[in-house]
Amino acid sequence: MASSKKVKVRTPGGKEAELIPEKTWTLAPKGRKGVKIGLFKDPESGKYFRHKLPDDYPV
Numbered sequence: 001m002a003s004s005k006k007v008k009v010r011t012p013g014g015k016e017a018e019l020i021p022e023k024t025w026t027l028a029p030k031g032r033k034g035v036k037i038g039l040f041k042d043p044e045s046g047k048y049f050r051h052k053l054p055d056d057y058p059v
Contacts, residue, residue, distance in 0.1 A: 004020055007057065009040060
């Protein structure tokens with residue numbers, strides 16, 4: 001776990017939840033800023049999903 005900061009995300013089931021990502025990484029073309037992505041686990045179904053993280057989130 002990269003950080004313990006919660007992020008407000010929409011789960012695949014369509015509900016809003018505040019979750020902590022299990023893994024974080026940056027997707028960026030060479031020489032560009034890119035976006036931060038987090039891997040989350042849906043508390044209801046147990047399925048994993050990805051969601052964009054805020055720019056100020058520590059990776």
